[in-house]
Amino acid sequence: MNSIAIAGLLPVALFLVIALVIAVFARRQAAAGGGGFVTEYFIGNRSLGPFVLAMTTIATYGSVSSFVGGPGQAWSIGWGWVYMATVQVTALFLLYGILGKKMALVSRRLGAVTVIDVIRERYQSNALAVLSAAILVLFFATTMIAQFVGGAKLFEAVTGYSYVMGLAIFGIAVILFTTIGGFRGVAFTDALCGIAMIVGIVVLAGGILSAGGGYANIMDTIATNHPEMMEPLSGGNMPIGLYFTQWLLVGVFTFCLPQSVVRTMSYKDTKSLHRAMIWGTVICGAMMIGVTALGVLSAGVLTGNLADYGGSVDNIIPTAIVQSLPPWLAGIAIIGPIAASISTVSSLLIASSSAIIKDLWLHHVQAKGERAPENTVVRASQVVTFVIGAVVFVLSIVPPDVIWKINMFAFGGLETAFCWVLVGGLFWKRASKAGALLSMGGGTLAYCVAMALGFKIAGLHQITIGITVALVLMIVGSLVGKPTDRKALEAFFPES
């Protein structure tokens, strides 16, 4: 161990300690706030203000692939990839504008704590709730692993410490602060992570610009070496069809990702939502455009072939950090992607735990006409959160391949599963149990099979197949099946 390695480790360690302190603070604040444990632990007592709401949504959405995989692609494709990444400016306003108020109204009326609570009540179906929970936990688990792997690989590449050590340091920290702080702790640490992500981007931008001899110099180097990187279609590397499907995958349909939707059940008042929408769009746009642009600019510094950088675009950003920054600044720069990784993991972890505790176990207990003692619920919630985290952690030690693909698989799968079930549930009275079950089950199956077989229509990403099949099944199933009981619809479509 030498001073360089320590310099690389110190900022991350400090950052994680602050996150833990924030989680403990959130726990204290929660204890003082009153309210039931489940509502507090899984949704922070619906108390988020505008800043925390915006930051927790951005930090959940912005993952390690936004920091590593995406900019790596931009290094190879050029400005077209940044142009594509820009579609993410719509993510927050679509979520808040389309679902924000409906979910807040309905969940308060029903006393719902999870997205699955709302789905169960809307469609009056336990089978649908169980299917939702299974899909959610499965895809969240693969995403969490991808996030851990991405963060740990980057840590290893930049600091020189082992992969397992990196994983242990921030993996244990994130599991602990999520278990201790619950949803409120996750939201507060997300705000910290959001700030860390911005700091990371700014530091790395400084490094790349100075290593490349300034912006103008870098741009001229790229234009000379790779003129196609200055074209939107990147000499055929960036076809129109890819733009189209990325619009669907990382733009339009992100608003129905359950880890985002749960945030619309957790804010304090409409003023918070309106402000979060403005500030969130400003920050999200700057962050996603900024970080992806860094990938392009690193092509002015890392001018070799892909083979020179280990044959994977995922190595570009770690290499750029190491080559363009002194060790102590590199240590600060890696907080960005690590914050992106742990803020996504913490949100998925608490949501997975809520699916198991609230949607499966507590519902089962209540259905039998029993009540679980408060102490048991408190202990079980924390134990389940911790155990899911531990399982994901262990699975991440022997890493599966390619962050980008796993993450995108889960992303599209969750969108396919939840999109029409949520949109139909909130906006179409006729949407029924049969339609929802078919849409979620059939759509997700179609998407996964098409992905696994590599089957595409017109060369387009399989999200087009998943989302279309899910829509058709929702409409057909709802029109053919029995409509939902009028009484159950009152909270969703009030008649008076």
Add this chain to the structure above:
Amino acid sequence: MFTYKQKHEQANREAIATVVALVVTIVVWIACGFGLAGLDITLFHTPLWVIGGTIGTWICSIVVVVVLAKKVFVGFDLDDENDVSDSEGGVCHE
């Protein structure tokens, strides 16, 4: 003061306005990106379509959300006040 039903009607209007905002953003994204790609103009060593398609779209999205938040969206109490109106008239909760 809004009834629960009126709040839902307002939320539906806002959802539709949000979809309109999406369409506006998509049109601006196409116009300022692909639309400008044919021009051989660079500013600060950067092709104009890059600036338009990325920063231009970002600014457009900010304008769009400010219009939504200030002009279209309406603030109301998210908690139910159905029972307030008939039995506890005049009593202010919270």
